Amino acid sequence: MSGYILEMNGISKEFTGVKALADVNFKVERGEIHCLIGENGAGKSTLMKVLSGVYPHGTYKGDIVFEGAVQSFSKISDSVKAGIAIIYQELALFPDLTVYENIFAGNEVQRRGIVDWNRTIAEAKRMLGKVKLDVNPDTLIKDLGVGKQQLVEIAKALSKNVKLLILDEPTAALNENDSENLLQLLRELKRQGITCIMISHKLKEVISIADKATVMRDGRTICTLDASKGEISESVIIKNMVGREIDDIYPKRPDKKFGDNILEVIHWSAYDSELGRHVARDVNLHVRKGEIVGIAGLMGSGRTELAQSIFGNPKGYRLEGELWVDGSPAAFKHTSDAIKAGIAYVTEDRKGDGLFLIQDIKSNVTAANLSGISSRGIINDNEEVKIANQYKDSLYVKAPSVEQIVGKLSGGNQQKVSLGKWLFVGPKLLILDEPTRGIDVGAKFEIYTIMNKLISEGMSIIMISSELGEVLGMSDRIYVMAEGRIKGELPTSEATQEKIMQFATQ
Structure with missing residues (x-):
């Protein structure tokens, strides 16, 4: 490896008085797979949005140095031109367009100002070959599984001569086979000289693929671990992520008593x-x-x-x-x-079916049991705030207040709000x-602890x-x-x- 392809120095970012990033330093060597890990809300995605221009230069403090030059990206297209591509957990594909149309959307292959569809399809086939995806370029995106759609996203990035590929929780929605295929592809891209940053909460994947892993907590960089020095292990990662030892991620229930x-x-x-x-x-x-x-x-x-x-x-x-x-x-x-x-049911799709993302915590917590905060059909606003605060505290929801919009919360905190919503109906x-x-892993431990508490209370x-x-x-x-x-x-x-x-x- 020949030095750093990326240096982010002293990066700080605030949202209405909340410090999301505090003097973050993050360095990535050329040609490595570097994992960025931490609890939800640690600042990982915010840092990558700063890097990719989602949060433009001037809205944060600090410097981005890419390929030896200080950058001032004002929009996403600036970072793309520099050779940086980011793939989010929610894929940015057009379901009713073909694979080849998606790969070159916004980056059309043209000849004299007119799209050259023959060359577009030929180039799409070449990109699909690079990601080892054997599908007809004419296939509509909506007819592909999530794993194959993820590969189309990567092919799209490769079509733009990417030098640094960022993947935000790329295997979150994939099954084990698709996950392993994706990790194998990242290893192949590394051999081709492409540098990768992967945000992941799956520690086994991090351990299997990372050359280095940087841990973030509370908007700060805690440490960078080096696989070649044997520093990347589950216990070390967890300790740095949550700031404490978690000897057993699955807390035990000593007294198990079952009824009818x-x-x-x-x-x-x-x-x-x-x-x-x-x-x-x-x-x-x-x-x-x-x-x-x-x-x-x-x-x-x-x-x-x-x-x-x-x-x-x-x-x-x-x-x-x-x-x-x-x-x-x-x-x-x-x-x-x-x-x-x-009976209450906490859905697997908290964003699609479980929560009202544009509403605040209190509105979500009480949504399934409005009669519990109403009198003669009129909602008691004070009672709603009181109930929401009770669940915010008992479920360890990290938010400035129950007025916080749920869509702005981390995944773990959204899950706790979804849980609170159904606990308020008083299920057996x-x-x-x-x-x-x-x-x-930290939020998981908290969810497991809550589950055990509910069982101890007779649920x-x-x-x-x-x-x-x-x-x-x-x-x-x-x-x-x-x-x-x-x-x-x-x-x-x-x-x-x-x-x-x-x-x-x-």
């Missing part, structure tokens, strides 16, 4: 008329009072569909079978019926669908998770789904990742 069944599902099936098939078939499961029941399985196994069919069936599936709540038969025609029966059974997706939890470590670490009992069916049931004491995967792939 709070929920029982018998020969339960859900048929999706749009898909023309069953999304859940002949499912039998039960949840006892004071129990965390994990539901594991691969993507598409029917876990979310099962949960939604139980929670008032918002998708309108054709249902068969029996549903018992607290020892009595139940039939929910709407989600409000499920809520009245004491809480269904958590991917409760820690897209959040960092029951169904936890759907794609992270096998999480399922094994938090559950009392585990069901494994595949193709809409329960393929196995295991007490955690007998469960292993291998046994779960055996059932999941049957």
Whole structure:
């Protein structure tokens, strides 16, 4: 490696009195894969937005030195011209355009001022070859899976002669195979001389791919770890991320006492008329009072569909079978019926389905139970603030006040607000669908601690998770789904990742 391709010196950035970045120093060597890690809200994405021109020169303090020259990017196109490309977690593709149109959108191949479509398609094929994506350039983006869309984004960046590629949580929405393919591609790009910065909360990925890793906390750079010196390990990263040791990421519950069944599902099936098939078939499961029941399985196994069919069936599936709540038969025609029966569902898609991102914390916390803060149909504003503050404090939501817009919060804090929203309805059974997706290890630990506290207070939890470590670490009992069916049931004491995967792939 020949010196630093990037130096960010003394970078500070404020938002209405809140210091998001405080004298950050960040250096990246040419041709390396450098991971940027830290808890949600640590300042990682803000730092990259400063670098890419989203926050233009003059709105922050400090210097950006790229390829030996001080830069003053006033917009994103300035950083792109310099050879910097950033790919966000929410992909910036046009779903109804073709792959080749997306790759060269805003960077069209022209001849005498007219787009040369033949050359565009030929160049698109060349870029697809670079990212090892074997698809027809004529394919519409909406017809590709998320993993392939991610590769199209990278091909788009490569078409602009990128020198520094920044990826913000690139594997957050990918399955294990697509994640590994992406990491392998980054290794190949490194061999081609392209420098990569990867923001990630997945420590195993960081350990497997990073040449160096810089840890941020509270808007500051804490340390830079060097893989060649053996400095990058899970324990070291966690200690620097959260400022303390977390000996066991899955906190234990010493006294486990289970009561009668709070929920029982018998020969339960859900048929999706749009898909023309069953999304859940002949499912039998039960949840006892004071129990965390994990539901594991691969993507598409029917876990979310099962949960939604139980929670008032918002998708309108054709249902068969029996549903018992607290020892009595139940039939929910709407989600409000499920809520009245004491069931709450925290969706896996907190941004799309779980929260009102343009509204504040207090409005979100009380949204599912407005009657709890109303009198004669009129909302009591003081009571709403009081309730919201209670959940903000008890769930450790990091925000200046309950007036904070939820869309401005970090992923972990958004998840806590989503959790607070459903706790306010006073459920007996809480269904958590991917409760820690897209959040960092410190926020995960806090979510797990909250789960244990809720169980100790008499609640029951169904936890759907794609992270096998999480399922094994938090559950009392585990069901494994595949193709809409329960393929196995295991007490955690007998469960292993291998046994779960055996059932999941049957």
